[in-house]
Amino acid sequence: MSKEPEKAGEKLEKQRLRNHTASAQTQNRAERGAKGPTEQGRKQKKQKNVKAEVESNTQDSLEEKVKESPQKAGKKRKSIDVEEDESRPRRKRKTAAEKEQEAMPLLPRTPGLAMKIGAHVSIAKGVQNAVINSVHVGGNAFALFLKSHRKWENPQINLADAKLFREYCQREELDARKHVLPHGSYLMNLANADADKQKQAYDCFIDDLKRCEILGIGLYNWHPGSTLGQEKQTALENIARAINRAHKETTFVKTVLENMAGHGNIIGSSFEDLAGIISLVTDKSRVGVCLDTCHAFAAGYDLRTEEAYQKTMQQFDDIVGLKYLSALHINDSKTPFGAKRDLHQNIGLGFLGLEPFRIVVNDDRLADRPLILETPQSDQRVWADEVKLLEWCIGKSGREEDFLSKARELSDRGLEERAKATAFQEKKAAKGSKKRRSSSTSDDSQPL
Numbered sequence: 382m383s384k385e386p387e388k389a390g391e392k393l394e395k396q397r398l399r400n401h402t403a404s405a406q407t408q409n410r411a412e413r414g415a416k417g418p419t420e421q422g423r424k425q426k427k428q429k430n431v432k433a434e435v436e437s438n439t440q441d442s443l444e445e446k447v448k449e450s451p452q453k454a455g456k457k458r459k460s461i462d463v464e465e466d467e468s469r470p471r472r473k474r475k476t477a478a479e480k481e482q483e484a485m486p487l488l489p490r491t492p493g494l495a496m497k498i499g500a501h502v503s504i505a506k507g508v509q510n511a512v513i514n515s516v517h518v519g520g521n522a523f524a525l526f527l528k529s530h531r532k533w534e535n536p537q538i539n540l541a542d543a544k545l546f547r548e549y550c551q552r553e554e555l556d557a558r559k560h561v562l563p564h565g566s567y568l569m570n571l572a573n574a575d576a577d578k579q580k581q582a583y584d585c586f587i588d589d590l591k592r593c594e595i596l597g598i599g600l601y602n603w604h605p606g607s608t609l610g611q612e613k614q615t616a617l618e619n620i621a622r623a624i625n626r627a628h629k630e631t632t633f634v635k636t637v638l639e640n641m642a643g644h645g646n647i648i649g650s651s652f653e654d655l656a657g658i659i660s661l662v663t664d665k666s667r668v669g670v671c672l673d674t675c676h677a678f679a680a681g682y683d684l685r686t687e688e689a690y691q692k693t694m695q696q697f698d699d700i701v702g703l704k705y706l707s708a709l710h711i712n713d714s715k716t717p718f719g720a721k722r723d724l725h726q727n728i729g730l731g732f733l734g735l736e737p738f739r740i741v742v743n744d745d746r747l748a749d750r751p752l753i754l755e756t757p758q759s760d761q762r763v764w765a766d767e768v769k770l771l772e773w774c775i776g777k778s779g780r781e782e783d784f785l786s787k788a789r790e791l792s793d794r795g796l797e798e799r800a801k802a803t804a805f806q807e808k809k810a811a812k813g814s815k816k817r818r819s820s821s822t823s824d825d826s827q828p829l
């Protein structure tokens with residue numbers, strides 16, 4: 382257990398250098414500039430390949446183009462490697478043994494667990510590959526995008542791929558009705574009062590829901606949207622109206638609202654927002670909530686101790702109702718409590734620490750729901766290790782020495798980054814609320 386997380390940690394350190402904050406990007410550029418011409422040339426070539434890939438109009442490129450977050454940077458690199466393989470087949474062609482090795486799961490799935498833990502995996506080269514990618518990291522649940530989440534226009538669902546998706550789910554004994562949680566487009570704002578924009582958002586929404594039903598998927602997770610400055614109640618009504626209409630046009634898929642981190646006009650940062658939408662939905666059996674631990678923590682719902690966790694869950698039950706809790710996104714947070722910023726961190730390295738996740742995986746109320754990692758990853762080994770780490774926490778008390786030692790080890794690994802985030806937060810607070818507002822809204826582009 383201890384050796385592999387260290388390996389993942391080293392990669393995370395590299396990953397952190399590619400962090401998506403503006404300062405890190407600037408620093409990163411400086412670092413690249415300082416490197417030798419050969420390496421620079423290689424990087425330029427890689428960038429060129431990315432451009433070519435983005436410009437091609439295949440499903441693969443759509444999937445890869447949307448990768449902007451740190452966790453997606455790894456996938457982008459993977460895609461570049463593929464391009465390079467194709468340009469130099471003689472040198473790079475893999476042997477049958479290497480291919481077989483790559484197809485092997487990094488870590489085997491743990492059978493028979495009530496807690497369905499997995500990650501948000503790639504659909505590159507076809508939606509059916511999400512099943513393979515999930516098995517590869519040992520997941521018993523998974524999330525995926527159904528199409529590019531940063532483009533309005535997308536090719537129709539490939540029915541042959543959809544058939545394979547269903548077959549693979551069956552073969553791997555993955556219940557797509559219960560344990561697969563697609564994530565909706567980030568462009569879609571069903572709260573928008575503008576008729577044309579609302580239609581565009583609705584078309585995207587209903588298209589996704591229909592894709593779910595073709596794939597046999599029972600849950601669909603999406604961000605409620607933004608008020609864009611209009612009255613909150615009007616925005617909630619617009620969203621609920623779209624849900625009601627979509628429920629009539631589909632048969633079984635449940636629309637699952639995600640709680641948000643609390644920046645700007647974003648809807649869903651408070652449990653009241655979520656309850657407000659649900660109260661207006663006619664068929665309440667087909668609406669639910671996906672609780673993102675990082676977003677909740679950033680929005681001011683504490684989860685760090687057993688007491689804080691239980692208090693937050695009680696609040697959720699009182700305001701929304703636990704029966705609506707359909708899924709969890711299990712992410713640590715790169716920013717401090719109540720920072721209203723949406724920056725995911727690897728489990729145990731952030732401001733939440735390992736303890737809340739131990740509590741989550743031992744909360745029987747969350748059994749049989751998808752518990753999805755959206756943590757940064759430089760390669761899939763990170764998720765494989767995190768799935769196993771979380772499964773290892775099942776049945777553990779927070780006082781056991783091996784648990785405490787693991788929590789300390791992970792916390793130490795994240796210490797430097799937390800110190801930087803604290804300093805940033807303090808500096809921002811000192812600059813006053815005006816500056817704070819403008820900075821927090823810049824996080825709207827942070828995926829997941």
Ligand SMILES: [Zn+2]
Nearest residue numbers: 604639828829
């Ligand atoms: Zn999300």
Ligand SMILES: [Zn+2]
Nearest residue numbers: 673710755829
């Ligand atoms: Zn999330």
